[in-house]
Amino acid sequence: MTTAALNLIDVTKIFQKGRGKTAAVDSISLNVKQGEMVVFLGPSGCGKTTTLRMIAGFELPSSGRILIDGADMTNVPVNKRGIGFVFQNYALFPHMSVYSNVAYGLRSRKEPEGIIRQKVHNALELVGLANAGERYPNQLSGGEQQRVALARVLVMEPKLLLMDEPLSNLDAKLRIYMRTEIRRIQKKLGITCLYVTHDQSEALTMADRIVVMNRGYVEQMGSPFDIYAQPASLFVADFIGQANILRVTVDSVEQDTASVSLPSGWRHSAKMIGSSKIRSGKEAALVVRPENLHIEALPVPEGQGKSNAPFNLLKATVRAVVFMGGHIEYHLDLGTTGKGIAFMPFQSGVHVFQEGDKVQAIIDPDTSLILPSE
């Protein structure tokens, strides 16, 4: 049996806030496998950075234990933990050259200068900055500074690589480039990595596993696919990707599906998550991703032959049409049910609805979910 690279056992951090105490992190437990990339995702103030800083040793947990490679590190000072930390603002030492920055940790370890030179060279090469050694941090662009910060940490061959929103100061294009770059290096070195971000697309593209946090709690833990396709709570559904959330009434509950309806008479059935909280006659939420919400022209003109109106018909009015290139974003008014968004793939020749068009929204039972209201 192999020991986990990192174990968090009931880790809690309580901050004194004025007179009251607030739990920034509320008993988190987590096991991270060797070589795994775990991304902490959540809105600001959800405790993800505090968790990372406790793993690093910048903060001490109020209770709970932190094990790295099976060894208890809860109260070990930062400089003895053998972790690597990449800061949001990179924290490059401005008075040292790039070379000295990268060599800093090795020199703390008192490695021979010849070996240091070789290692620094390799590290800089790995991040694609082999010739930047003599330059100073303020002579580098944001992306280059970021890569130096990465090299400075990787050169130490840490047991654990901790990254605190490392890409949030870069522009959009560079961010997308750097996240594949970081993932490439992480996989190549097989290094265990914990990564904090509030950017869900960063989390979805980089992670082996995502930990979604909210107000100090873990909302859901799982692979990017699971998190996206089967959000465990409304918070997760809303935070990851875009979601239409319809307030519905539960008509009947079967094993793992439920039938729901809207006051207008529209009915739908789909898979349930968190079934213990879903009861017939109570409210629930129907969650549909915009790409799973299709719109079509109304089959019959309104007000005629009520009897042959299709059962599964959700009427909507197009409020705005946004062309996004690959798809068209329709903003819909669903009447008393609220608002919605639908993504329709765009190909030349496809019919484009106009603002004010009356349409019907079609929801696929297989790709929609029913969640408890709260």
Added chain:
Amino acid sequence: MPKDRQIKAQRASVIRKDPALFLAIVTIWLSLAVFILLPLVKLLGATFIVKGSFSFANLTKIIGKPYNQRALFNSIYLAAAVSAAGTLIGYLFALSITRTSWPRPVKWLLGSITILPLISPPFTSSISLTLTLGPNGILLRALGLGNLNFYGFWGTFLSETLTYFPVAFMLLSAILSTMDTNLDDAALSLGASKGRMFRTVTLPLSMPGIANSILLLFGSSLADFATPLILGGHNFPILPTQAYLQITGLYDLKGGSSLSFLLIIPALLVFLFQRYLIGKKSYVTITGKSGARSEFSKLPRWLEITTAVVCFIISIFILYLYFIILQGSFVKVWSVDNSFTLEHFKYVFTNGKKAIFDTLKIAITSTVLGSLLSIVIGYIIQRKKFLSRRILEFSSMLNYALPGTVVGIAYILAFNEKPFLLTGTMTILVAAYIFRYYATGIRSVVASLQQIDPSLEEASASLGANSTKTLFRITVPLIIPSVLAGMRYLFIHCMTAISATIFLVSVRWTLLTTRILESMTELQFSQASAFSIVLIVLVFLADALMLSLMKLSTRKIGAVQENIYDNSGA
């Protein structure tokens, strides 16, 4: 279980956890107790203890005299006038440098002229004002104002305003130049005229700086001793000079102490109010995220013209005053025998040689020791948490807040007898200077530590460096420029201050400033001028040296602070 032990060790007192810190705190507290708290307690004792018991007798006796009441009123009245006028002039100068499109050389010249009063001994403007506007003064004669009595409020006010407005200028130009230019752009793009933009954006954002400057100047004027001594005259008594005369003229230590106690109250009020202002978050934000930095919008026309006229007149007047001193030092007897002579300088370099060397020796010693102390105090105040932190910070700044006269009198009281018999020694002079003027050093160390992102130190720790290595490899190199800035201030003040040390000089240790005062009271204006010139040149050279060291130390880092902000920017 090792975990329990570790937790216990964590909770152990400072002594075991960080013995170096504990040692530093104890040493600092001991020195503060001897050189700041003891003198103050002695002063309060001399004021309030009569025949072994607490009493207001000394105080009521002093306040009862109408002449002293006038002194108190005059002190506050003068300080209010000087702080208002000095801040206004300083603001106009700051605007001219940061908000006009005047050619660079003009701005450079304006900046240099304002430095002159900063590096001169406090008498300089008094001497030349006496020569120009005093009895038989050349400007009076030229303007045909033969009998104008210049001594009193107006002379003191004029001289102090010219001496202290550069302080306001430095403070306000720093604030004006760090404002976000995007705010100007935003106001103009929203349709505001330049005048409206100035009224609604620039001026409100300068208010914290203006308030701070008024307080600073109020305190300086309240404490000023040299100017009113020379220009106040008998009809315009103020507290510091009254206290001085009470002690040196009447040998009345209790009366002098009580008078200086009257000074402590407004001085401490100003100090506390200033701390409150600084404690509040400043409006000025340096985000560094604002992409390309555009230029500040220029002043509205009417304001630019006003600024130009005021700056021009004042600059010319200052240059004229310095020219008068220079001229005065080279003539036989001012306005009686105007023939050229070098005899005053010969006198300064023979008879005054001891004063020159004593002054330099004391100033250099104080600067070096004071800077080391300010690094240590600044570092532990900003970066460490311990029980007496706030009180330590407050006590360390106390002598800075008190007027020099008060400190001088308190030092005589404290160090005139065993166990701290220090009168007549160099130690007492050095201590007086250090504990009075290292405050700026502490503040600049604290300020630069605040700007150094703690993540730099965390990065060092996460790369395996221990706290000592982090301190010396990361923290200290980054604060060197601000330490030098503090040294510069300390040195200038050690060379030019007089208010505290006038009580502490002795036959063994004389200072240039006291020699200037002696020459003035003996009406040897030319000698006083020559002493002043020598002092100004010495300070100027030392200042230039310090400045180039600062440039050198920042060059390698490549403007540390900007870099730190850029890092967090896009």
